[in-house]
Amino acid sequence: MGKRKICVVVASRANYGRIKSVLFAIERHPKLELQLIVEASAVLYNYGNVASIIEKDGLKISATSYSIVAGENLVTMAKSTGLALMELSVLFGELQPDIVVTVADRFETLATAIAASYLNITLAHTQGGELTGSIDESVRHAITKLAHIHFPANEEAVSVLRQLGENPDRIFNTGCPAIDVVVEALKKDPGNLFQKYGGTGNILNWDEPYLVVLQHPNTNEYDQSEGIVLKTLEAVHKAGVNVVVLWPNADAGSAEFSKEMRMFRARAKDARFHFYRNLPPEDYVHLINNCACLVGNSSSGIREGAFLGVPVVNIGTRQNCRQRGANVVDVEYDTEKIYSAVMTQLEHGKYVSYPIYGTGTAGEKIADILSKCELSVEKRFFHV
Numbered sequence: 001m002g003k004r005k006i007c008v009v010v011a012s013r014a015n016y017g018r019i020k021s022v023l024f025a026i027e028r029h030p031k032l033e034l035q036l037i038v039e040a041s042a043v044l045y046n047y048g049n050v051a052s053i054i055e056k057d058g059l060k061i062s063a064t065s066y067s068i069v070a071g072e073n074l075v076t077m078a079k080s081t082g083l084a085l086m087e088l089s090v091l092f093g094e095l096q097p098d099i100v101v102t103v104a105d106r107f108e109t110l111a112t113a114i115a116a117s118y119l120n121i122t123l124a125h126t127q128g129g130e131l132t133g134s135i136d137e138s139v140r141h142a143i144t145k146l147a148h149i150h151f152p153a154n155e156e157a158v159s160v161l162r163q164l165g166e167n168p169d170r171i172f173n174t175g176c177p178a179i180d181v182v183v184e185a186l187k188k189d190p191g192n193l194f195q196k197y198g199g200t201g202n203i204l205n206w207d208e209p210y211l212v213v214l215q216h217p218n219t220n221e222y223d224q225s226e227g228i229v230l231k232t233l234e235a236v237h238k239a240g241v242n243v244v245v246l247w248p249n250a251d252a253g254s255a256e257f258s259k260e261m262r263m264f265r266a267r268a269k270d271a272r273f274h275f276y277r278n279l280p281p282e283d284y285v286h287l288i289n290n291c292a293c294l295v296g297n298s299s300s301g302i303r304e305g306a307f308l309g310v311p312v313v314n315i316g317t318r319q320n321c322r323q324r325g326a327n328v329v330d331v332e333y334d335t336e337k338i339y340s341a342v343m344t345q346l347e348h349g350k351y352v353s354y355p356i357y358g359t360g361t362a363g364e365k366i367a368d369i370l371s372k373c374e375l376s377v378e379k380r381f382f383h384v
């Protein structure tokens with residue numbers, strides 16, 4: 001009997017960081033064959049060209065797909081999902097995987113789930129059951145109802161999956177694969193990341209305190225997004241320390257966010273800011289582990305940040321309801337409140353580690369389960 005073919009779809013830089021350890025665990029497993037599809041923003045330069053990072057890491061890409069419709073608004077998000085559905089349906093038909101693995105909650109991952117489901121391919125889903133209160137939660141729960149195997153990151157997520165009527169025997173609390181990347185990254189000295197990567201802006205000192213800003217659009221608030229990023233940038237500028245700014249994702253509103261970031265950069269040329277499109281997952285771990293505070297609304301502040309004890313200022317509603325540690329301070333879209341929260345976190349310094357999302361062993365666990373789980377596309381509702 002040949003190896004079981006596992007097809008993993010990576011659609012964004014966050015996707016890759018959240019699934020990297022699983023990819024390598026599948027590749028090493030004697031009973032599994034990795035099929036890797038890279039698509040959507042993961043193949044675009046503007047969002048860090050994640051495909052090139054994957055290849056540098058030594059992973060073989062089975063197929064690529066360009067499915068992002070330009071515009072970064074609500075209509076193009078819906079169109080991109082539809083285009084990805086068509087593209088992935090063809091690729092799954094060609095690759096004939098035994099199991100498709102989809103990651104978390106982005107709009108592109110919904111297309112992965114629909115395509116696999118209609119092709120009668122067993123679907124595995126990582127990071128299901130988490131609560132955030134945004135469109136991401138709706139997508140995440142929709143994928144849960146399409147998936148046949150679940151790899152949640154903690155017991156709270158397990159409880160939610162059970163309440164959604166999923167088969168308890170098909171729910172495996174493996175922890176989050178992103179924590180695997182953190183654990184491995186911390187074993188190595190990254191050197192001076194500010195010298196290693198280009199980016200744009202003023203030169204920063206790796207040994208001086210710095211803030212990291214990573215803020216994405218909230219599609220539920222698309223019509224209210226104007227000026228949101230400027231408030232954040234003005235607040236961290238007022239804090240008077242070095243600032244690293246990372247580019248937003250491809251969600252609706254990212255074009256406006258990018259425009260405001262460029263406007264600020266042009267207007268505040270003397271500000272101690274440096275801008276990067278993307279960093280590989282391991283170096284991103286070191287970037288936030290070494291920072292004085294992470295500011296924005298990325299789930300990495302809540303997930304990896306809790307494990308590392310990094311002070312986090314979480315802005316707005318994008319991460320509402322997600323389980324978090326004491327390292328996170330939540331604030332509204334208000335310059336003075338953001339500034340005040342940043343100063344509080346700078347004064348506090350590092351927190352103790354809160355391993356809410358696992359301890360760094362998810363990849364091997366997931367690969368082992370994928371190698372021996374039953375291949376089934378039947379679904380029925382399990383009452384709690």
